[in-house]
Amino acid sequence: MPLVEISLLAGKPPAYVRAIADGVHRALHETFNAPPDDRFQLIRQYQPGELIYDSDYLGIHRTDDVVFIHIVAGKWRDTATKQGFYKRIVELLREKPGVRPEDVQIILSPNDRDDWSFGSGNMRRRLLAAGLAGSLAAAGPSEGAPSSMTLAATNATTTCRTAAVDGLSIFYREAGPKDAPTLLLLHGFPSSSRMFDTLIPLLADRYHLVAPDYPGFGHSDAPPPERFAYTFDHIAAVIDDFTQALGLDRYALYLQDYGGPVGFRLALAHPERVTALVIQNAVAHEVGLDDKLWAPRRAYWRDRAGHEAAVRANFLSLEATRLRHVGMSPHPERYNPDLWTDELAFLMRPGEERIQLDLFYDYRTNVASYPRWQAWLRQHRPPTLVVWGRYDTSFTVAGAEAYGKDVPDAEIHILDAGHFALDEATNEVAGYVRGFLDRLPR
Secondary structure: OOEEEEEEOOOHHHHHHHHHHHHHHHHHHHOOOOOOOOOOOEEEOOOOOOOOOOOOOOHHHOOOOEEEEEEEOOOOOOOHHHHHHHHHHHHHHHHOOOOOOEEEEEEEEEOOOOOOOOOOOHHHHHHHHHHOOHHHHHHOOOOOOOOOOOEEEEEEEEEEEEEEEEEEEEEEEEEEEOOOOOOEEEEOOOOOOHHHOOOOOHOOOOEEEEOOOOOOOOOOOOOOOOOOOOOOHHHHHHHHHHHOOOOOOOOEEEEOOHHHHHHHHHHOHHHHHHEEEEEOOOOHHHHHHHHHHHHHHHHHHOOOHHHHHHHHHHOEEEEEEEEHHOOOOHHHOOOHHHHHHHHHHOOOOOOOOHHHHHHHHOOHHHHHHHHHHHHHHHHHHOOOEEEEEEEEEOOOOOHHHHHHHHHOOEEEEEEEOOHHHHHHHHHHHHHHHHHHOOOOOO
8 A cells, every 4th residue: 555645835726736646546456555545645736835845855856746745555575566666657758748747745754564454453464455465475475584684575587575684674586496506795885785686687697786774874774873883894794694594595796896805804714715706996006096086085084074065075975976877988978877876875874974974984904905915815716807997086096906926817807897897797797797706616
């Protein structure tokens, strides 16, 4: 039972308002598979001065025809389904009653099935009475499922789940045969396991893919810093316990950006578990840090109070968020703007600013750990593949080449891509990763 709240300025004809309500419900029916009669909508019309909005926030111009659509619905839909839902609403409202796409603001609030009561106080009984038990069983776990692991969403390739780890709910994506070699995918900043959405289906026929969201990222719990220390040591410890909760005792590591500090901590703690490294724009050498970009960041580490404002402005800037993806690419038209607008929305979540500033302040411990990581690489010589986007404005190409000094047999490929190489070169990365993993002994 999706609950829909539609807010707009008063003064529109009833047919105009009804067309908006009809369009939203049609989109729910077409993309979320909501039954035709499962319609619960609240229409709120405000007088001038009662509906306040920024007319140009994020570079999107809004008019007094702006419509805010808030949907409370089950969280088991995957990202692709949600994106299709948003786009379908815009298409329908543009068609009738003629709302500009820029004036459509959508907020989706996901929740669990036990957050709903349908009047009887027992949601499942009511669903059974309505003859919908089969669809509920297909969409989620039965009452006998372990409480530490619950199904959130499933499509043909990827299953999205949560696991209870150290008192936190850790979200993760999983695909492929569980008895196949495992590739543990560790994401960067300010992304989440979502960054691997395009890669996972290209490897899932032969490999077991597991991609968690760190605490404070994506769909995992984000407790306030007063209750959770946002350090790389702590996050790595949670991910270590996460692998144990899933029974992962051997895995190759895919390291991107923040995934490097997390993954190297796992490798140093449990070298016997690591079968190989795939490194994609994750630094373990000072030469990989661009001096111009990292000088103010080093100043932040030396004097947090004196330099926090500059770091905050960079972290929460739309342009900086865009540049993390596009970088110096000569083909910016190949990048979907949703990548950085979605990430900026994530950074704007309540409490997220302090979480990310705390964690980045701790990044200084990663730079201090580079010599230990390099020594580990030289000692263990793990099979290593480096796939590196040359248009990265955060990490230099020299940072990729430096791995060859520690692991002379490392396979290094410099790609025409940016910091998030999967944005522009998914197939190329997948080809290198697949060939590399296929050559490893089983």
